[in-house]
Amino acid sequence: MTHLEEQHQSRIDMMSKAIKSIAFKKQQTTKAFQKGDEVEVASQEHGFIGSYYTATIVSSIGAYHYKVKYKTLLTNDQSAPLEEIVSVSEVRPVPPDQHEIMLKNNLRLYDMIDVFDNDGWWFGLITGKIGSKYSVYFPTTGDQIAYPPDVLRFHQEWSNGKWIFLPRQGKMFGLY
Template structure:
């Protein structure tokens, strides 16, 4: 049975309100600096939160090459390369570095995402932070508030977003709801 026009309009208003709320929450997280509660050593595997325009809300895996002073690290990226196609090396601040996220078991990946869940999507050589904005068929639409893009991805490209806080990984509260609303 199809929803009435009033129900569809109410749902659309609710959906837009939730999209705005989630966008504000994600922007607040993406623009904040990482906690510097962990000191990394040469050889540690990490994620680097890029803070340049066009990259805010993205994380790239890297290896610590060395410390540079008290608050910087020299890193070698796993997936980013320079003009010669060699792994890109860069100096980043300690507030851009966090440990690698723990592996998410199969029950935490795959087809278990709900509308408005905060997720990371592996795209363009890194993990990009957004939230589930819809689902069509087997693909999830993910909205990226820092870029304004809304793109469909297969579930294998997604993971639940986690934040590094007080020396441990935290899952944000699930904001989701089931997709069959009518």
């Protein structure tokens, strides 16, 4: 392995640790959602950690749970949208649309992004570019897959009632 390859792998390892720590933490819930609100639900199931699914609030269940109806997930028999009860710590608002931001900012090596795949948004990082597609590594699953830019968005975290863009990681490493 060359020095550059070692540096690249070291950066991926460091970024992977950061992504895992973010993906495994509970959402900071500072907002009470109402019936009909569109939200994203963070999966806490093994193999799905780091994924978010769009849903609508059906009702509040006490102070710590919501009943949600998913937009893209279906019941086992595929006959209707899946409804389930989730903890408030798994729910966040839907991030703002990023179409304009994505047009203005080219994706770069080590950017933390979300990819829409398998009915939800998956948290990963860009590890390269292959033609017009971006190679994305998912630390919580160990997968690396190439995607076109139209299914990518910059990753954001809901914190203290605001959406926070994570710093562009390439800048941290002086890559651009």
